[in-house]
Amino acid sequence: DQQVKQNSPSLSVQEGRISILNCDYTNSMFDYFLWYKKYPAEGPTFLISISSIKDKNEDGRFTVFLNKSAKHLSLHIVPSQPGDSAVYFCAASARYSNYQLIWGAGTKLIIKP
């Protein structure tokens, strides 16, 4: 039973364009969401987060959008840069489980020059 799903295993985007990574969840109790980025041979690195009381959070080139009614969140990267090529994980958590992270399977983002 996958509570957090990233349905696109990979995504290829031209440098300079917008990258949109999607994530769906099933548990309506989730109230905190995070995106992590992972390069090969390194551990995941925290990128950006959003609380369920918001529908948008922005940090530089990265913006996360949350649609609670659709149980969907997305990460927008504008403009995309070669260094953004990595695997991106969506993770969700809930207060009732002491914010234990439930992770998606990841989306591999490839930025083409």
Place this chain on the structure above:
Amino acid sequence: DAGVTQSPTHLIKTRGQQVTLRCSPKSGHDTVSWYQQALGQGPQFIFQYYEEEERQRGNFPDRFSGHQFPNYSSELNVNALLLGDSALYLCASTAGGRIGETQYFGPGTRLLVL
């Protein structure tokens, strides 16, 4: 400022053996969480250690156990290894015991069980 370190980087074991993985948290962090990441999947939470005690546990059998030392470093022990235990084991540290945001991850230990 050293980040999270893990040892060893790679390990090969056979079924039925036991393994110990080690983690040193980022300087200033007192909480260590362990994750298992199977190939093609996201990390799965194993357990968290805070103040030398297991504070929260994911859906893993008792074959998985751990320990935290007074210097906050931690060990993950897996007994009676199964082929399905082959995975990348990630350690993450944070301060103050909350599992959620801004965990700092080590590079992981890749375990192969033959």
